[in-house]
Amino acid sequence: MPNPHITKIADRLYLGDGKSSRDAQILSENKITAVVSLSGGRWIHWSQPWYKKIIVEGNHLFIKCEDSMTQDLLPELAAICAFIKRHLASGSVLVHCDQGISRSVTAMIAYLMQTYQYDVATALALVGGKRKVKPNDNFKEQLEVWKAVGGNVWTAPGVPKKEYAAFLTKRTKRLKEAGLTGNESVGVTSL
Template identity: 30%
Template sequence: MSPRLSPYTSHSRDSSRDPSRGPSRSPSRSPASPSISEITPGLFIGTFEDSKDIKTLMHNSITAIVTLCRRRAPEWDRAGNRMLVAPENHLVVPCADMPDEDLLSKFPKLCDFIESRLHPPPPTLASVLSKGPSGRGGMLDGLEDWDTTEYFASHNVLVHCNQGVSRSATVVAAYLMRKTGQSREACLEVMKRKRKVRPIESFMEQLGIWEEVRYELWEEDGEGGRRPKEAYRRWLEKVGGRGEECRKMGE
């Protein structure tokens, strides 16, 4: 039987604050930015700003990132950021929050990446520092050359777009649907308890197709090859000129 999503209480890092004291004002981000949100254990949705803020990454033990936007941040390549999130643990999928954007054909790759990186929490910063080379000043001095491959065998995953509302929510919903076997509505309902997510209408349609094909876009054609399932075939026809590109992704 497929595991079911639990109505986890919010894991927002500011959830325990006294609301009468007003919103948290971290010096590392704009006060207007929504906080990073833990949707299920180890799986977070956040903003573009979250993806480059090393304090946010460290505070939430983020060691893998899925980027769903067309811009890049130079901070991603800083030594401290790359110590936490190595290049092989950062999947960048350029896309826009537009009605003609095709995320559906990318769902398998995105879900596989999240699944491969989503493991028990990584070591605490204190334990990392205790096993790394001695610093020469700042806490991160000298760690750039330390091979953390084995030590960071487990990951928390941040999925982000610009505001953490539509694209990132769509991909996390696709992952949870495949992981748990629950419906689009059920997964989004759980997500909305943690964050104000709202995929655009086109992405909702794509999640509906994802549910209809039971998280497999392709099927055997009886002749040793594969063909798109009926619902996906209709989608390929709808996207028109991008159909061939989508087909290649399934080969």
């Protein structure tokens, strides 16, 4: 049986697929006021007038990323967690990716780990108990690093903690094997 388009994970905190972020009825029924989107590209509906009435300017965080074995989400997780925390104070938040099983699950687990001091297994079990999830092995490895660095991958701006540096070394090897450089365009933007 497939996942529903949207699943409540905690009070005012939802996990979903692509449809959950582009369906006015789903957004309205669940009182979603802020959205975190983890996707390979922007979706046209995010710029539509009906959407901007529901998700106002500054309440949409877009993380350009792929569900791949070379994608590095670690530098983005602190911004995602801060965005979720800030917007939960005044409304409901949806975290989504295309299918709602890997990228968005990774971000949700990182938030739960940081907020409730869960380990990866506990947070994964909590989310997996409510929805079918399958973060890829690369993202699971990053969540272990996230736990090890206490939610901060840097010792100073641009200087990775040793656990993150070790992950980056492994990632460099994977990139080389995939014929990539790691300089492919990925980043955080607020809509």
